[in-house]
Amino acid sequence: METINISKGDYLISTDKSMLNLNVIHDFIANKSYWGKNIPFETVKTSVENSLNFGLYHKKKLIGNARVISDFSTIAYLGDVFVLEEFRGQGLSKWLIETVVSHPNLQGLRRWILLTSDAHELYKKYGWKIVEKPENWLEKHNPDIYQKTTFCL
Numbered sequence: 001m002e003t004i005n006i007s008k009g010d011y012l013i014s015t016d017k018s019m020l021n022l023n024v025i026h027d028f029i030a031n032k033s034y035w036g037k038n039i040p041f042e043t044v045k046t047s048v049e050n051s052l053n054f055g056l057y058h059k060k061k062l063i064g065n066a067r068v069i070s071d072f073s074t075i076a077y078l079g080d081v082f083v084l085e086e087f088r089g090q091g092l093s094k095w096l097i098e099t100v101v102s103h104p105n106l107q108g109l110r111r112w113i114l115l116t117s118d119a120h121e122l123y124k125k126y127g128w129k130i131v132e133k134p135e136n137w138l139e140k141h142n143p144d145i146y147q148k149t150t151f152c153l
């Protein structure tokens with residue numbers, strides 16, 4: 001898959017995995033997010049290795065991320081979206097989502113899915129909406145998986 005690099009002033013969004021700082025991604029998800037508290041570093045590393053990642057950089061420093069899991073033909077899941085707090089309020093999350101949804105390998109999909117507790121209005125601007133028939137959706141969810149003292153991959 002072709003690497004995407006899009007610049008705007010001192011900012012860059014890139015799908016080049018070699019640029020990602022896994023320590024920044026892990027720290028945010030494990031310590032600052034509501035969805036991945038205490039997630040092990042190796043779990044984050046594996047998730048990044050097996051996804052399409054959009055790193056958001058300021059002067060080559062990773063300041064945000066979005067991760068897409070997809071078959072690139074019918075469905076995509078958007079997750080682990082964040083912008084570090086000190087860089088919020090500048091429209092960077094909007095730019096990040098615009099870049100994700102316009103990626104050439106993510107066009108013509110039948111379904112995009114994501115889960116959010118606090119960013120509904122952001123995603124609605126890009127076509128997401130509340131699930132029309134939640135009774136059709138099932139999930140197998142273990143929200144405390146990273147709280148356990150032992151964890152095996």
